[in-house]
Amino acid sequence: MNHTDRSEGGPRPTAASPSTERRQTIVFDAVSVVREGRTVLDGLSLTLTERRIGIVGRNGSGKSTLLKSLIGLVAPTEGTIIVDGRDSITDARAIRAVTGFLFQNPDNQIVFPIVAEDLAFGLKNHGFDRAQTAARVDAALDRLDIRALGRRRIHELSGGEKQLVALAGVLALGPKTVLFDEPTSQLDLHNRNRFRAVLAAMPEQAVVVAHDLELLDDFDRVLVIDAGRIVADDRPSRALALYRERSA
Numbered sequence: 001m002n003h004t005d006r007s008e009g010g011p012r013p014t015a016a017s018p019s020t021e022r023r024q025t026i027v028f029d030a031v032s033v034v035r036e037g038r039t040v041l042d043g044l045s046l047t048l049t050e051r052r053i054g055i056v057g058r059n060g061s062g063k064s065t066l067l068k069s070l071i072g073l074v075a076p077t078e079g080t081i082i083v084d085g086r087d088s089i090t091d092a093r094a095i096r097a098v099t100g101f102l103f104q105n106p107d108n109q110i111v112f113p114i115v116a117e118d119l120a121f122g123l124k125n126h127g128f129d130r131a132q133t134a135a136r137v138d139a140a141l142d143r144l145d146i147r148a149l150g151r152r153r154i155h156e157l158s159g160g161e162k163q164l165v166a167l168a169g170v171l172a173l174g175p176k177t178v179l180f181d182e183p184t185s186q187l188d189l190h191n192r193n194r195f196r197a198v199l200a201a202m203p204e205q206a207v208v209v210a211h212d213l214e215l216l217d218d219f220d221r222v223l224v225i226d227a228g229r230i231v232a233d234d235r236p237s238r239a240l241a242l243y244r245e246r247s248a
């Protein structure tokens with residue numbers, strides 16, 4: 001699965017220990033994104049340092065664009081985005097080396113048919129040797145309690161299993177931060193609960209775009225975005241109440 005910046009390689013993550021503090025400071029400075037004459041992000045200025053950051057908003061409000069801009073997949077038309085001192089455009093490779101991205105549809109991230117081979121492909125592309133790769137694949141599958149899926153064919157997995165495999169691929173690279181774009185959109189209640197537990201146990205920083213508002217209940221901070229602007233930035237209870245009110 002094409003979890004982080006495989007195509008460009010980039011510096012290898014230096015530490016993967018889940019016990020160490022892993023988070024980055026993300027600074028949006030007057031960021032606007034204009035696409036085909038439409039303002040998608042409108043003058044965002046934000047500093048994000050928390051471990052759990054949620055982003056909510058109606059369809060088309062700019063949430064995915066915000067996530068993608070953080071790792072240089074979308075360039076600001078105006079302003080800058082700095083992640084741990086690195087510019088999202090000129091230093092995109094370095095940012096992606098420590099910032100994983102989990103797409104809405106895990107099928108988009110599949111490269112190899114067998115789960116373990118697919119995970120190994122991502123690691124080799126990041127410069128890990130054969131022994132390191134095998135150890136990291138095993139550790140990531142163990143961490144999510146999905147070792148049994150290692151030899152399975154990805155296209156035969158359920159949506160929930162694929163989502164967990166995709167996350168294993170991201171975590172195996174040792175990111176500081178993981179960006180999630182609607183991670184539970186395809187999951188049934190059981191797998192949602194499972195994903196929630198996995199997320200709660202992750203020491204890595206997480207920025208999560210979600211329509212599944214319950215997922216964000218115990219987050220540190222929630223941003224409500226509307227037409228490319230932040231209309232609330234608060235603890236979950238307050239931010240989500242405001243979002244529910246605006247959506248009624």
Ligand SMILES: Nc1ncnc2c1ncn2[C@@H]1O[C@H](COP(=O)(O)OP(=O)(O)OP(=O)(O)O)[C@@H](O)[C@H]1O
Pocket residue numbers: 035036038040057058059060061062063064065066
């Ligand atoms: N490359 C592009 N060219 C033109 N318009 C774009 C482009 N990328 C995004 N947009 C538009 O920008 C707006 C915001 O898109 P974005 O995907 O960020 O929304 P979102 O909040 O993630 O929506 P959803 O909840 O539906 O996933 C949409 O109206 C979309 O059509």
